[in-house]
Amino acid sequence: MxxxxxxxxxxxxxxxxxxxxxxxxxxxxxxxxxxxxxxxxxxxxxxxxxxxxxxxxxxxxxxxxxxxxxxxxxxxxxxxxxxxxxxxxxxxxxxxxxxxxxxxxxxxxxxxxxxxxxxxxxxxxxxxxxxxxxxxxxxxxxxxxxxxxxxxxxxxxxxxxxxxxxxxxxxxxTQGLVYNKTLLTKNSLPEPTTGQSWEEHIAWAQQVAEKTKVPGTMDPSADYKAFWVWLRQQGKDLYKGNQLGFTAEDVTKWFELWKGARDRGATPTADVIHEGNATDITKQLVVTGKAGTSWVWVNQMPELKKNTNDELGVVAYPGDPSAQWARAxxxxxxxxxxxxxxxxxxxxxxxxxxxxxxxxxxxxxxxxxxxxxxxxxxxxxxxxxxxxxxxxxxxxxxxFGASPQVPIKGHSKVRAELIKAAEEAQYGRLTPAKAAEQFVTAATAAVA
Known part of the structure; x- marks a missing residue:
């Protein structure tokens, strides 16, 4: 769906x-x-x-x-x-x-x-x-x-x-960062806000993890939606014409950002992250209690809410919100x-x-x-x-900012390859740089 x-x-x-x-x-x-x-x-x-x-x-x-x-x-x-x-x-x-x-x-x-x-x-x-x-x-x-x-x-x-x-x-x-409001209120913790930087979000997630023993955020390094928004905030894009709009260096920075978050305990372990990567909306970590936030689409809030008794909130993805757009x-x-x-x-x-x-x-x-x-x-x-x-x-x-170009031929394969490469880094089987190189090679072939 x-x-x-x-x-x-x-x-x-x-x-x-x-x-x-x-x-x-x-x-x-x-x-x-x-x-x-x-x-x-x-x-x-x-x-x-x-x-x-x-x-x-x-x-x-x-x-x-x-x-x-x-x-x-x-x-x-x-x-x-x-x-x-x-x-x-x-x-x-x-x-x-x-x-x-x-x-x-x-x-x-x-x-x-x-x-x-x-x-x-x-x-x-x-x-x-x-x-x-x-x-x-x-x-x-x-x-x-x-x-x-x-x-x-x-x-x-x-x-x-x-x-x-x-x-x-x-x-x-549009993209939405959904968070467990009940968990935060119960522990007198601040709620995330639109406009926080990525580093501020990870620091907040670490604070949540230390106080509640629940990792503050799902690791979205395998999520093309999050990667796309982050790229636009760096002046790049997912696609440029009929080619990729990013380099292996960009992907390395993205993977390193989330390796740092994992190392700080701000995210779940690799096995739980994989669960978040692989399951449908009804089992996202924010409703199964395995993370304080999940990276979804705003209109999925009702379906998430059906699967938890906790109160949920939603804000934009971290960084400049003008990187998001009115998405069809x-x-x-x-x-x-x-x-x-x-x-x-x-x-x-x-x-x-x-x-x-x-x-x-x-x-x-x-x-x-x-x-x-x-x-x-x-x-x-x-x-x-x-x-x-x-x-x-x-x-x-x-x-909202201007919309990007519509994804090009091979987009579905690019998304799948991002998950594969990100999980190599999440499990520690490859360094962020090697995983990034693997992804860019596969993605380039996908859109060729």
């Missing part, structure tokens, strides 16, 4: 989409899709070519998404509302659980029957956009058919790939060869900007992208943890 997925559908610390698709197999299918797309296009595919509606003016759009039962019910309700308001448009709906979603999407695309509208995330958006599978939504944005005027600017920009708007943010999320939790994209692209764009606009539709969808795909409607949705939410998530992200939005 994606990081921004609703607690009602389950989540994990970096929720998978299910069984990862072997990259070689996925790329074979996408290459096939790249061949199939021009055949399907058959000429011009400018946004607005609804010239193949039936003689009665009726249009059927195919739409494909992943999610659990709750998401599916909400999405079907929102689509039914669109049909109610636009009787000539109906939907051929397909949804499935996370497992195998992107495998099936690649198969549909390669087989010449891609959906008109599909859900996608930042692990795959750049790959599909690079193969001209996604319609460029820029024209629709510029002419007002796709209204992003109420979006945080960095949110809609996080759907731009090579100058083309490849996906529309279905919701927003997931996107809606339109197939470039859709015969009904203009109607498909209108559906996207409806799902994010229609007050009734947005209230139906709620926070299932992240916080509503439209800030005005986000407030309306927030006002109707009764779950204290979700209210807290909305309040925190709304507050953080005031300090």
């Amino acid at each position: 994606h990081p921004a997925t609703s607690p009602t559908t389950g989540a994990s610390a970096e929720p998978p989409h299910g069984t990862p698709v072997p990259r070689r197999r996925l790329l074979r299918r996408l290459v096939a899709a790249a061949v199939a797309v021009p055949l399907l296009l058959g000429g011009a595919v400018a946004c607005g070519s609804d010239d193949e509606a039936g003689s009665d003016g009726k249009v059927e759009l195919s739409i494909f998404w992943w999610g659990g039962d709750a998401r599916n019910q909400l999405t079907e309700q929102a689509l039914a509302l669109y049909t109610q308001k636009n009787p000539n448009v109906t939907f051929k709906k397909t949804w499935q659980a996370n497992q195998g979603y992107f495998d099936k999407l690649a198969t549909l695309t390669a087989g010449g029957s891609p959906p008109d509208i599909f859900q996608i995330d930042d692990n795959y958006l750049a790959e599909y956009a690079a193969r001209n599978t996604t319609l460029d939504l820029t024209e629709a944005k510029d002419n007002g058919k796709l209204d992003v005027s109420k979006f945080p600017e960095s949110l809609w920009q996080y759907g731009v790939v090579d100058g083309k708007l490849a996906g529309l943010a279905a919701g927003e999320n 939790s997931m996107y809606w994209s339109v197939f470039r060869g859709s015969k009904h692209s203009d109607t498909a764009v209108d559906v996207l606009n409806f799902l994010v900007n229609d007050p009734e539709a947005v209230k139906i969808l709620g926070t299932d795909r992240g916080l509503p992208s439209n800030l005005d409607l986000r407030k309306a949705v927030g006002d109707q939410i009764t779950d204290p943890a979700m209210k807290q998530s909305i309040e925190v992200e709304t507050a953080l939005a005031e300090s």
